[in-house]
Amino acid sequence: MNPYFARSRNDRLAVGTFLFGTLLAVWYLMCVVLPHYQLSSDYVIYAHYATMTILYFQSLANFVMVTVARPDGNCKALQRNQQTESAHCDACGIVKPPRSHHCKVCDVCVLKRDHHCWFAGCCVGLRNHRHFVVMLTYLWLAAVYGNVLQWTFVGDQLGGHGPATWFRIVAPHVALLTGHVTAYQFFVAVMTFVGLLCLVMFSWLLQMQVVQIYHGQTQHERETAVTKYDLGWRQNVTCALGSRWYLVWISPWIPSPIPDDGYEYRTSAKTD
Template identity: 30%
Template sequence: MALIKWEVLLPKKFGDKIPVLFILLELIIEIVFELYVVFPTLYEPFSQSYNIHLAVGLFLFFNFIGNYYLSIVTDLTSGPNVLPSVLKPDWSYCPSCTLNTPPRSSHCFVCNKCILKRDHHCVYTGKCVGHNNQRYYMMMLIYLALGALYANYLNIEFTYEMLNSLDWKVVITFFAPVIGWIFGFTQSLSFLTCLQCSTCVVCLMLSLAMIYYHLALILRGQTTREWRKGIRGYNRGWRLNLLDVFGSRWYLIWFSPWVSSPLPGDGIHFVKRDKSLENVKDM
């Protein structure tokens, strides 16, 4: 397996470095918080419940971090495919790359390359989302939401265990821990505990909103860029649109980001709504 260079992994723009650092730091803080604060309160170390919850947590973490990693290191360009020297309909010329680029691709000035079926540049990965990595990006979001949901479940159990009552003040503390702390509903919980529980609530809401937004576009066969420009020519029906992103073995990608799921398209040629395949002779 080829070694990945640091310059591929690290974000190029300063504006991306802060969100990437925040995501990774928050992930480490969350793991330490659950393992050393929440787990010992709820479960006897290495009991059956402890081991089951540890396995669930590790599975969610492995899938999140694996998809995050692959969405960063995957090559998003046309790679070894030779692009034609004659400009075809729907193709465009990129003066930065000095190449004719396929429909749906566009140049990213942060990544400094033309990205196939470019969706958007993500500040939380420091890379673009496009044809070759959209599956990893979406699975990363899904596992972020599942991880946050699971952390919230543990945190609610933890809060209940600490406060041992269920009145309206406790309910507020469950769902908005920092507000509960500010109004003094939770003297037995520290500010840092409340802050970490609140971060998990915010993380769940944000990840669900992002999944909703991107899934709605995927089902319509649109990229974020096409949605902004009102381009609607590539909708093949929701089933084929989903296969275009998640691949032919979509039912297996839930187990591991390293499960192969070949994409039906190459990111260069697209079937438009009128079913006419663009035939381009490579020159």
């Protein structure tokens, strides 16, 4: 288990929001949006239910795998590490391995730290990067699917897709106060706004991960233009997702060993 999971109040609030939000989205699509279309074929209905279930299960299962991974690896090994190129961490009292950084929220040095994810309640690094990327991919797919599925429904409920409808979606509170929407339409407008916002956010986060993995970088290394760990995109993908990167999309429990141990990394001929 990960003893650093959701240690701060902000983390616990974000994790709770994420778990409640994903469950609410599934209920909304299954119980509100889909019945509106009155589909005559049971096979089509079952296909939608199966798609929603798979997207939700994959997102949630990989979320769990992100949260249970210890970001610091083996603490004793960290204390024994004495690599000359590494910096000393005063907070942890250790010599940090290359590419590791101290997280003020988790209060621990994280191996190959990418960033601290509030909605996962922990840091993303060497041990859970694969699961974070897969989770983010399925969340993006779910956002695309949900927004496409509800497009006609939203038009029917809010009066088409013209400027007035977009006003109701972008400023539902104003539309409610001025009497332009009913309480139910307000709920639909809010859910639509959140769905579009999630699509934009997941698209932005996913493209960042794709760029970083392609160049063999963490977020810190991208911001500081460190390129010496770029081994070519094929090796970079393996370093991030493991040797079975093509199978990690099927199940979070399929083993996919990563080639690095967290204390030594291969470098390319590129310079910083």
